[in-house]
Amino acid sequence: xxxxxxxxxxxxxxxxxxxxxxxxxxxxxxxxxxxxxxxxxxxxxxxxxxxxxxxxxxxxxxxxxxxxxxxxxxxxxxxxxxxxxxxxxxxxxxxxxxxxxxxxxxxxxxxxxxxxxxxxxxxxxxxxxxxxxxxxxxxxxxxxxxxxxxxxxxxxxxxxxxxxxxxxxxxxxxxxxxxxxxxxxxxxxxxxxxxxxxxxxxxxxxxxxxxxxxxxxxxxxxxxxxxxx
Amino acid sequence: xxxxxxxxxxxxxxxxxxxxxxxxxxxxxxxxxxxxxxxxxxxxxxxxxxxxxxxxxxxxxxxxxxxxxxxxxxxxxxxxxxxxxxxxxxxxxxxxxxxxxxxxxxxxxxxxxxxxxxxxxxxxxxxxxxxxxxxxxxxxxxxxxxxxxxxxxxxxxxxxxxxxxxxxxxxxxxxxxxxxxxxxxxxxxxxxxxxxxxxxxxxxxxxxxxxxxxxxxxxxxxxxxxxxxxxxxxxxxxxxxxxxxxxxxxxxxx
Amino acid sequence: xxxxxxxxxxxxxxxxxxxxxxxxxxxxxxxxxxxxxxxxxxxxxxxxxxxxxxxxxxxxxxxxxxxxxxxxxxxxxxxxxxxxxxxxxxxxxxxxxxxxxxxxxxxxxxxxxxxxxxxxxxxxxxxxxxxxxxxxxxxxxxxxxxxxxxxxxxxxxxxxxxxxxxxxxxxxxxxxxxxxxxxxxxxxxxxxxxxxxxxxxxxxxxxxxxxxxxxxxxxxxxxxxxxxxxxxxxxxxxxxxxxxxxxxxxxxxxxxxxxxxxxxxxxxxxxxxxxxxxxxxxxxxxxxxxxxxxxxxxxxxxxxxxxxxxxxxxxxxxxxxxxxxxxxxxxxxxxxxxxxxxxxxxxxxxxxxxxxxxxxxxxxxxxxxxxxxxxxxxxxxxxxxxxxxxxxxxxxxxxxxxxxxxxxxxxxxxxxxxxxxxxxxxxxxxxxxxxxxxxxxxxxxxxxxxxxxxxxxxxxxxxxxxxxxxxxxxxxx
Numbered sequence: 032x033x034x035x036x037x038x039x040x041x042x043x044x045x046x047x048x049x050x051x052x053x054x055x056x057x058x059x060x061x062x063x064x065x066x067x068x069x070x071x072x073x074x075x076x077x078x079x080x081x082x083x084x085x086x087x088x089x090x091x092x093x094x095x096x097x098x099x100x101x102x103x104x105x106x107x108x109x110x111x112x113x114x115x116x117x118x119x120x121x122x123x124x125x126x127x128x129x130x131x132x133x134x135x136x137x138x139x140x141x142x143x144x145x146x147x148x149x150x151x152x153x154x155x156x157x158x159x160x161x162x163x164x165x166x167x168x169x170x171x172x173x174x175x176x177x178x179x180x181x182x183x184x185x186x187x188x189x190x191x192x193x194x195x196x197x198x199x200x201x202x203x204x205x206x207x208x209x210x211x212x213x214x215x216x217x218x219x220x221x222x223x224x225x226x227x228x229x230x231x232x233x234x235x236x237x238x239x240x241x242x243x244x245x246x247x248x249x250x251x252x253x254x255x256x257x258x259x260x
Numbered sequence: 261x262x263x264x265x266x267x268x269x270x271x272x273x274x275x276x277x278x279x280x281x282x283x284x285x286x287x288x289x290x291x292x293x294x295x296x297x298x299x300x301x302x303x304x305x306x307x308x309x310x311x312x313x314x315x316x317x318x319x320x321x322x323x324x325x326x327x328x329x330x331x332x333x334x335x336x337x338x339x340x341x342x343x344x345x346x347x348x349x350x351x352x353x354x355x356x357x358x359x360x361x362x363x364x365x366x367x368x369x370x371x372x373x374x375x376x377x378x379x380x381x382x383x384x385x386x387x388x389x390x391x392x393x394x395x396x397x398x399x400x401x402x403x404x405x406x407x408x409x410x411x412x413x414x415x416x417x418x419x420x421x422x423x424x425x426x427x428x429x430x431x432x433x434x435x436x437x438x439x440x441x442x443x444x445x446x447x448x449x450x451x452x453x454x455x456x457x458x459x460x461x462x463x464x465x466x467x468x469x470x471x472x473x474x475x476x477x478x479x480x481x482x483x484x485x486x487x488x489x490x491x492x493x494x495x496x497x498x499x500x501x502x503x504x505x506x507x508x509x510x511x512x513x514x
Numbered sequence: 515x516x517x518x519x520x521x522x523x524x525x526x527x528x529x530x531x532x533x534x535x536x537x538x539x540x541x542x543x544x545x546x547x548x549x550x551x552x553x554x555x556x557x558x559x560x561x562x563x564x565x566x567x568x569x570x571x572x573x574x575x576x577x578x579x580x581x582x583x584x585x586x587x588x589x590x591x592x593x594x595x596x597x598x599x600x601x602x603x604x605x606x607x608x609x610x611x612x613x614x615x616x617x618x619x620x621x622x623x624x625x626x627x628x629x630x631x632x633x634x635x636x637x638x639x640x641x642x643x644x645x646x647x648x649x650x651x652x653x654x655x656x657x658x659x660x661x662x663x664x665x666x667x668x669x670x671x672x673x674x675x676x677x678x679x680x681x682x683x684x685x686x687x688x689x690x691x692x693x694x695x696x697x698x699x700x701x702x703x704x705x706x707x708x709x710x711x712x713x714x715x716x717x718x719x720x721x722x723x724x725x726x727x728x729x730x731x732x733x734x735x736x737x738x739x740x741x742x743x744x745x746x747x748x749x750x751x752x753x754x755x756x757x758x759x760x761x762x763x764x765x766x767x768x769x770x771x772x773x774x775x776x777x778x779x780x781x782x783x784x785x786x787x788x789x790x791x792x793x794x795x796x797x798x799x800x801x802x803x804x805x806x807x808x809x810x811x812x813x814x815x816x817x818x819x820x821x822x823x824x825x826x827x828x829x830x831x832x833x834x835x836x837x838x839x840x841x842x843x844x845x846x847x848x849x850x851x852x853x854x855x856x857x858x859x860x861x862x863x864x865x866x867x868x869x870x871x872x873x874x875x876x877x878x879x880x881x882x883x884x885x886x887x888x889x890x891x892x893x894x895x896x897x898x899x900x901x902x903x904x905x906x907x908x909x910x911x912x913x914x915x916x917x918x919x920x921x922x923x924x925x926x927x928x929x930x931x932x933x934x935x936x937x938x939x940x941x942x943x944x945x946x947x948x949x950x951x952x953x954x955x956x957x958x959x960x961x962x963x964x965x966x967x968x969x970x971x972x973x974x975x976x977x978x979x980x981x982x983x984x985x986x987x988x989x990x991x
Binding site: 035036039040042044045046047063081085143144145146147149150151154171173178184185205210215216222223224226227229231234235236243244245247 | 776805
């Protein structure tokens with residue numbers, strides 16, 4: 032098939048007009064577009080509004096309170112089998128909270144084996160997952176997740192409820208700002224980077240919105256307001 | 261805004277060409293006469309070259325560029341004096357203003373085509389932006405449905421000019437049909453080549469115009485008028501479309 | 515085989531249910547787009563930027579493709595090149611059969627439709643299951659997508675309810691959308707965990723980092739590219755972009771133009787297969803780069819603009835013809851304005867030239883295109899090539915094949931008439947004099963409209979009379 036490559040590239044290189052900017056177009060090719068920037072209080076307001084518009088539930092909380100709030104969510108959603116990351120700080124605090132809670136039926140399950148041997152359990156038994164969030168994007172109400180060996184890709188996809196812990200101090204204005212901050216262009220990209228803006232949804236049947244098409248039906252974001260306003 | 265209008269009013273040309281378009285010539289001459297009367301009333305000397313025929317758009321849109329060039333070239337030669345060319349149809353105006361330059365791109369007449377293009381104005385655009393015309397309504401109260409052609413809306417971007425002219429007529433209330441920006445289905449040869457699709461579009465447009473409850477439909481393009489009036493008549497809808505120039509002149513004549 | 519666009523359009527126009535389904539959907543999608551672009555000046559700037567990014571990309575296309583390949587290989591993604599649909603299918607089949615794969619789950623990919631992948635694999639005993647809800651519905655009904663981003667847009671929920679009842683065992687009729695989606699979810703989740711291979715398209719392939727980007731709302735794309743041990747992505751060579759910085763504006767244009775969303779639920783950036791220690795993600799990732807006529811489009815300075823397309827579907831959503839006849843009437847993989855430009859260039863003007871006639875050149879498509887492709891101009895250009903004289907230089911296959919002697923003769927007659935002012939004046943004068951004898955029936959025109967009748971006197975005649983009167987006036991004074 033390497034001849035296919037050579038043929039394609041040869042045809043492209045033999046084009047007499049390699050520039051696609053034909054004369055009639057050139058005038059429209061000038062732009063002063065910039066990604067949006069927000070001031071401090073406005074940034075979080077925009078994030079919250081956009082994420083809620085995408086049907087995510089936002090719970091504002093504090094560094095001390097969030098584990099307790101997680102227990103309340105678990106109780107109200109009847110979460111029994113809970114996928115978590117035992118090697119993260121937030122995973123440890125969840126563990127401690129579960130231990131400290133009396134009359135608790137919650138079973139915490141780590142994603143500690145390859146998906147091949149974990150599929151049945153993952154797809155059929157888990158009620159919810161709990162993950163950290165790398166950053167947030169205010170413009171679009173987006174959570175940025177960088178899955179790795181401790182928080183694999185499917186954690187935020189397969190369980191019916193995804194609960195994410197987000198710190199306001201990681202909130203950025205735009206996707207462009209994220210790309211710059213992560214230095215992906217120079218340092219390279221992680222295996223997988225995910226922008227998540229709300230629970231899974233579809234409008235493929237007569238434009239009627241339905242949630243939980245394939246992924247989570249619910250996305251709950253615990254927000255720690257760790258920025259003084 | 262006022263300053264620019266005043267400035268262009270100061271630079272008002274004393275003479276213009278009038279390019280009547282082939283549809284107006286044969287089917288709607290009264291619209292052409294009305295437009296000329298409007299211009300003359302503003303003190304403009306209007307030249308109507310008798311050798312004018314068609315802008316060449318039908319052949320161009322059908323992909324017959326050689327034929328389009330042959331006919332367009334005659335108009336370019338004919339309209340050679342450096343005075344504005346006024347066209348009472350956005351689609352023909354767009355042909356001359358926007359498509360002549362590409363059509364003649366590698367042609368010996370390229371620079372002449374570009375020069376002509378720079379002098380082409382759609383009628384309402386010229387009345388509003390160059391002449392800054394004032395109208396006094398002498399007619400009785402009426403409700404009209406405004407139909408802006410796709411060329412007026414998109415290629416020439418003169419939608420607002422048509423509206424601002426009619427808004428000066430105090431006794432006229434304007435309504436727009438639902439989905440105003442959707443094509444009426446004319447499209448020149450499209451109506452002949454795809455009569456079924458064209459008719460479905462025209463039928464929807466006529467129904468939307470009918471639903472406005474207006475007693476008249478006004479448009480600045482005779483292609484749309486011919487199409488919509490044809491359907492209105494065939495379906496006995498009792499609304500008739502009229503060219504904007506005729507409507508204005510009838511209501512403002514002393 | 516020649517495409518029968520007009521006949522299919524007539525059938526579609528006569529189906530009131532179909533007309534309703536499309537009208538509702540198009541009104542919905544137009545309103546959604548409008549609400550996403552409230553600031554017209556910002557939209558103008560963003561479209562200009564989208565245009566610029568794609569134009570700059572195309573200007574460096576061969577170099578960027580090589581850079582993309584190099585960086586993908588470095589990341590562990592295997593890259594394959596295919597000139598034709600057959601080559602693309604063969605490459606994919608070879609990957610699947612090398613691991614004895616039986617079941618492939620697919621994310622939404624128009625390029626996979628373009629190469630006829632499902633059919634190819636099924637003929638070779640491999641189940642190829644669509645997992646996007648709309649695609650799943652369409653596949654269940656044995657149909658093809660009628661829209662590039664909303665594949666089942668031609669069906670009402672009642673029609674889908676009947677389909678599920680008929681085709682899925684143990685499912686009773688319900689037109690409750692949540693229940694219908696729940697049924698699809700349940701069936702497809704089972705398949706995701708069983709599948710050997712996941713197949714997806716690509717929205718943007720980033721050359722500088724070797725990253726494949728996927729835009730979706732449902733999560734089936736993430737399932738397909740994460741659960742099975744092999745992921746095969748297929749895309750057209752025009753989907754490459756130079757840098758990550760190009761992505762945010764293009765993504766914003768794409769989702770807002772398509773469905774009026776500021777961003778899709780998921781934006782999935784895949785840069786390598788599963789690394790040591792990672793628990794999920796495919797063991798191997800393949801990228802298939804498809805040409806299928808694109809490098810030929812690239813040779814024509816006008817038609818090259820086709821390759822700017824980011825497949826948002828806004829052109830069809832705003833097309834008054836598509837809105838009335840729907841996607842299937844075009845009889846091609848890509849329908850609507852972009853289909854009218856792409857398909858004749860891929861399949862040839864001899865096969866798909868006729869569909870360029872299904873356009874009133876009203877310009878609505880070009881007005882909304884997020885990368886400013888002048889679609890009406892390109893449709894006009896293809897009409898020109900379709901009926902070009904045999905000595906033409908057009909590169910598009912089938913150029914000149916649709917030149918009909920009768921039509922060419924009619925236009926030369928037209929040229930004679932409108933090119934000779936004296937003849938024109940004579941003929942129009944005759945027409946006004948014989949106005950009562952003017953034809954009552956003019957083909958399709960008068961089937962739906964009354965015939966236009968020439969005026970008693972043409973404008974030429976009225977103006978020359980006026981000039982004469984003025985002269986006599988002047989003389990008598």
